[in-house]
Amino acid sequence: MVDYSKWKNIEISDDEDDTHPNIDTPSLFRWRHQARVERMAEMDHEKDEFKKKRQSYQARLMDVKERISKKDGNEDALKKELEKIEAEGKELDRIENDMIKKEKKTPWNVDTISKPGFEKTVINKKAGRKPDENLSEEEREQRMKQFVKENEKLCKQYGMLRKYDDSKRFLQEHLHLVGEETANYLVIWSINLEMEEKHELMAHVAHQCICMQYILELAKQLDVDPRACVASFFSKIQHCQPEYRAQFESEIEGFKGRIQKRAQEKIQEAIAQAEEEERKERLGPGGLDPADVFESLPDELKACFESRDVELLQKTIAAMPVDVAKLHMKRCVDSGLWVPNAADLEGDKKEDDDSDDAAGGEEKTDDAKSESAAKEEPIYTGVSTEDVD
16 A cells, blocks of 8 residues: 655645735745745755764774874773773764754755756766776886785775774775775785784784785676775675675685785795705805715715814725715815815915005995895895785
8 A cells, every 4th residue: 555644744845826915925925935944954954064064074083093003002991982982982873863854854845855866867888998998017016016015005094994884984085995906915915924923913914915806806706896885785784694694604614725825835945945044155166065075985984074184084095995085075066065175275365455445445345234234135026926916
């Protein structure tokens, strides 16, 4: 059965001719019209003032939360201020509900009973291919570096948010963050946190990363700009079916597993790289590793090098077959285990050092400083495609 009750509460039109004969009809119409316009203007003013208060509340709330997370100031005072602001938020929610109820009870009139249906014509066109989709790998990496340089602080703020409403509001205020670059940054950050054994923080950042990836996937399915899908995703995830929630949680767990695996791989890669650099530093003049050469020597030669007994070494070499002795001694020389004429070389080196100290000591110091500065210079590794896949 159709409910017609909503049509009963309609304010009489300005041109209604059903009036008392003794009343000046034009004056009555003008009074009604003026009163109605003033009421509507007052309601619009209340809405504008409420909107300003809501924006001020959100800005102060985000500022205090950020200061608490950074431990910027007295923690107890900040917590009290946060409680006060949250209480203001509850009061604002109550005022908003009252305004909604009041608006529903307001009688309809000629201005509110209908609205124009066609103010403009919009022709939907499929968005063309974005320019960044044709970028090379080097251009993508350079673009990512520039994005991180300009937005790293905002990306971290988004990664630390915990409530869906806060994440939604934050992304709507910073729509330029809605993209692949933010998702990639959160992936790299999650891997670094896992390598630092900050497992709980990694799990939280991973959750925020999956939210961003879901927004991007939703935009791809709808073939629209990702920035238009922020509100849709958070509304859906907050009021979703159990099946969708289970799928979302499963995706987060799978992502955390991949992060943990990649973190272990990067740790092993770092260890292997350090060992390789250490091995290269040990290499002798012939490019051989002294540790490997020493392990391959016969036991009698090992004993000579361990005891540093030159005479015993000479006797041991003399007792060996010529070709075998030459092979072992050549490998020892190439690895730096044995330096022929070491005494003469040390004397020459000492004389050269004395000469250098007298003539060019200052220049040598400058070279040493340059070499030290080169070693201390930080290197930006960028984003690896293996990390963001």
